[in-house]
Amino acid sequence: MxxxxxxxxxPKAEDLRIGLISWAGTYLTFESYKNTVxxxxxxxxxxxxxxLLVSNExxxxxxxxxxxxKGLYLLCEGDGSVCHGQPRTSHHGCFxxxxxxxxxxxxxxxxxxxxxxxxxxDVFCNSRVLSAYHMWxxxxxxxxxxxxxxxxxxxxxxxxHTVGRIWVDTAIPCMEECGFLLHFEDGCYHLETSTHHFLxxxxxxxxxxxxxxxxxxxVRPGGLVAxxxxxxxxLYPQGSHLLLGLGSSPMKGAQxxxxxxxxxxMSLFQFEYDSKSPTLQLRSTNGCYxxxxxxxxxxxxxxxxxxxxxFRVHWNCGKIILQSSNGRFLSxxxxxxxxxxxxxxxxxxxxxxxxxxxxxxxxRGRYGYVGSTSExxxxxxxxxxxxxxxxxxxxxxxxxxxxxxxxFWSITSFGTFRPWGKFALNFCIELQGSxxxxxxxxxxFYIRADRSGTLLADSEDVTKECIWEF
Numbered sequence: 001m002x003x004x005x006x007x008x009x010x011p012k013a014e015d016l017r018i019g020l021i022s023w024a025g026t027y028l029t030f031e032s033y034k035n036t037v038x039x040x041x042x043x044x045x046x047x048x049x050x051x052l053l054v055s056n057e058x059x060x061x062x063x064x065x066x067x068x069x070k071g072l073y074l075l076c077e078g079d080g081s082v083c084h085g086q087p088r089t090s091h092h093g094c095f096x097x098x099x100x101x102x103x104x105x106x107x108x109x110x111x112x113x114x115x116x117x118x119x120x121x122d123v124f125c126n127s128r129v130l131s132a133y134h135m136w137x138x139x140x141x142x143x144x145x146x147x148x149x150x151x152x153x154x155x156x157x158x159x160x161h162t163v164g165r166i167w168v169d170t171a172i173p174c175m176e177e178c179g180f181l182l183h184f185e186d187g188c189y190h191l192e193t194s195t196h197h198f199l200x201x202x203x204x205x206x207x208x209x210x211x212x213x214x215x216x217x218x219v220r221p222g223g224l225v226a227x228x229x230x231x232x233x234x235l236y237p238q239g240s241h242l243l244l245g246l247g248s249s250p251m252k253g254a255q256x257x258x259x260x261x262x263x264x265x266m267s268l269f270q271f272e273y274d275s276k277s278p279t280l281q282l283r284s285t286n287g288c289y290x291x292x293x294x295x296x297x298x299x300x301x302x303x304x305x306x307x308x309x310x311f312r313v314h315w316n317c318g319k320i321i322l323q324s325s326n327g328r329f330l331s332x333x334x335x336x337x338x339x340x341x342x343x344x345x346x347x348x349x350x351x352x353x354x355x356x357x358x359x360x361x362x363x364r365g366r367y368g369y370v371g372s373t374s375e376x377x378x379x380x381x382x383x384x385x386x387x388x389x390x391x392x393x394x395x396x397x398x399x400x401x402x403x404x405x406x407x408f409w410s411i412t413s414f415g416t417f418r419p420w421g422k423f424a425l426n427f428c429i430e431l432q433g434s435x436x437x438x439x440x441x442x443x444x445f446y447i448r449a450d451r452s453g454t455l456l457a458d459s460e461d462v463t464k465e466c467i468w469e470f
Contacts, residue, residue, distance in 0.1 A: 016052045018219065019044040020066075020105070021137040021187065024120030028136070030068040035084040037074060039118035043384040045368070049141045050074070061098045063110065074116075076109040080126040082116065103216040103228065104135040137187050138219040143435065143469050144182050144369075144386060145362045147173045148244075150237055151224070157244055159193040164205040166193075166244040168237035172285060174268045176357045181388070188214035189227060194359050196388070201229050203245040268356070273433040279310045292324040298338040318397030318428025318440060319350035352396030353431065361389040363439075363468040365449035370468075372403070372419045379409070379417040382453035392424065400424035411442055415458040438466050 020028040027041040027048040041048050046069055056063040065087075066074040072084045073093040087093040094110040107116040114125040115134040127134070148157035148168070156173040157180070159166050170178055181192040190213045192198050197205035198213040206213060215227040215235065227235040233246035269290065270283040282290040284300040289309040291302025302309040307325055314321040322330040328340040329349040342349050363370040369386035372379050379387075389409075390402035401409040403419035410421025428440035439447040441457035448465040450456045459466050 017049050017141040018052055019048045019139040019141055020050065021139055022118040022120065023133055023135055024118065025187075026118065026120055028074075028118070028123065030070060030072065030074075030084045032070075035072065037082045037084050037123045038121060039123050040121055043368075044139060044141060055094070061096055064095055064097045064107075065093050066095070066107075076112060076114065076116070076125040078112065080112075080114065080124050082123045082125055099218070099220070100135070102230065103137065103218050105138050105219075106130065106134050107136065138217075139184060140217075140219060140225065142182075143362065143364055144184075145358075145470065146180055146182055147178050148180060150242075153237055153242060155237075155242065159195070159197075159205075161193070161195050161197070161205070164197070165203060166199060168242040168244050172268060174356050176359045179357050179359075181362065183209065183385075185209070185214075187216075189217050190214060191227065194357075199244075201233070201246060203243070271431060271434055273431075273436075274310070278313050280313055281309050282311070292326065292328075292340045296328060296340045298324075298330060298340055314345065315430040316345075316350055318430060319352055320431070321345045321349050322351065353429070354393065354396075355391060355429075358391060358470075360391055361470050362386045363389065363470055365468050366465055367449050367451065367453065370455060377418065378412075379419055379455045380453050381449040381455040387419070394424075394426060398426045398428055401427050411457060415441070415443060415445060415456050417455050417457070432462070432467055435469055436467050437470055438462050438468065 022028070022039045024039070025042070026039040027044060028050070029038050029041045029047050031038055031047070049069055051067040053065040053067055054062050068084060073087055075083050075085055075087065075093045077083060091110050095107040095116065096110060098106045098108070100106065108114070109116070109125050112125060113128050115127055115130060116123065116125055116136070117127065117133045150168050153168060155168050156170040156178050157166050157168045158170045158175060158177040160177070176194045179194050183190040183192060190198055190209050193205065197207060198209060200206045200212045216230050218226040218228055229246055235244055235246055237243065238245050238247055268285050272281040272283060274280065281304065284290065286300060288300055289302035289304055289306070290298060290300055291306055291309045293299050310325060311330070312323040314323065324330065324340040326340070327343070329342040329345045330338055330340050330351070331342050331349045333339050364386070365381050368382040368384060370379065370381050371383035371385060371387040373383070388404055392400035392402055394400055403409060405420070407419060408421040408424045410418045411425065412418065425442040427442065430438045430440065432438055441447050443457055445457045446459040446462055446466040447455060447457045448459045448463065450465070
């Protein structure tokens with residue numbers, strides 16, 4: 001097989017979303033009441049997420065604005081107060097962002113020259129003399145399940161558990177070893193592999209979190225990050241085999257992004273979902289798209305702008321049904337070829353999906369992550385730290401959900417869940433976007449996030465509370 005190259009998606013605006021943590025460990029927060037800004041929150045939620053808008057960037061600084069999910073901007077007024085609203089002039093709401101070696105940021109108001117600071121509760125801009133109170137720790141508001149991509153070598157990282165090392169040598173992230181978890185604790189990050197080991201400062205895997213697995217994150221506009229040990233060392237690919245290790249002179253950081261994939265390079269398709277309509281495109285590893293050709297033939301030689309590369313999506317109990325632009329449904333011919341022939345979908349038009357590089361799921365919904373706690377009997381959907389749900393493939397399109405202790409998810413008569421069941425139950429996963437899914441529970445209802453914080457399976461239809469980021 002000829003060498004192929006995976007298409008790395010360029011960052012979008014939502015990829016540059018961050019939370020800013022003050023010296024006191026609290027998050028910069030926009031309040032709905034009178035459009036005020038505080039730093040009271042202890043965890044990262046919707047009101048603590050800001051879009052970083054960059055107008056000018058240099059090596060150690062950039063001119064930026066911070067825009068909330070409400071569409072309003074962080075503003076510094078002449079009296080030193082900080083509020084949340086619309087800029088009145090071209091420079092109103094602009095800050096000089098400086099990157100410091102310890103991974104911290106400072107934000108200096110362009111107009112007044114004063115620094116953004118907090119006393120652990122209130123936020124203001126009063127002082128022109130830099131101090132520790134002006135330091136903010138950026139926390140990317142991304143899903144904790146990531147792949148690591150080097151823009152220099154244009155390759156992805158993979159964990160090699162036979163030798164306990166990470167290599168940055170994979171052109172296509174189709175293996176489960178290419179998936180990592182980024183744990184955030186006490187201002188540091190811990191990199192966990194798909195087999196739940198942690199990378200240490202000596203470039204080896206260990207089984208437990210410790211100070212030796214803690215890395216500081218250097219964040220730059222554009223989605224670029226670097227992991228550092230706080231003592232001058234930075235993780236980057238080294239040597240001819242591109243071993244990921246600590247060194248003192250890396251060329252660039254590693255970009256964090258999220259991807260969707262299928263089994264092997266020959267059967268691997270990139271899932272490109274149109275959020276404005278229930279259609280998708282499937283990009284193969286040869287760089288072309290799945291497309292319907294004359295005589296109902298389906299080929300993998302389409303151009304992304306061709307209308308026949310868009311397929312309408314239908315789901316039936318975890319199996320996907322693809323409808324071509326002429327209304328025909330894709331099915332498997334007796335000779336094994338994929339064709340667009342059927343006018344009505346049936347069992348032969350139902351195609352199963354299989355996660356190749358996702359041995360586990362981490363689900364984030366409207367109110368937080370899905371996880372369990374010793375204080376509550378039921379699985380919750382508003383956690384700041386997630387549980388890993390081990391995926392045990394069963395029949396096509398069906399998975400068993402296994403908790404971290406080896407037990408299975410169980411469901412009660414009320415549609416709630418417990419993490420210590422003795423028997424495996426069937427769950428169906430239905431993709432709703434490039435990194436979005438819904439889960440059909442064993443009781444025939446969709447799992448949703450309830451405002452109370454309890455995870456429930458009681459929805460007959462797919463609503464916003466049924467959508468999970470993975």
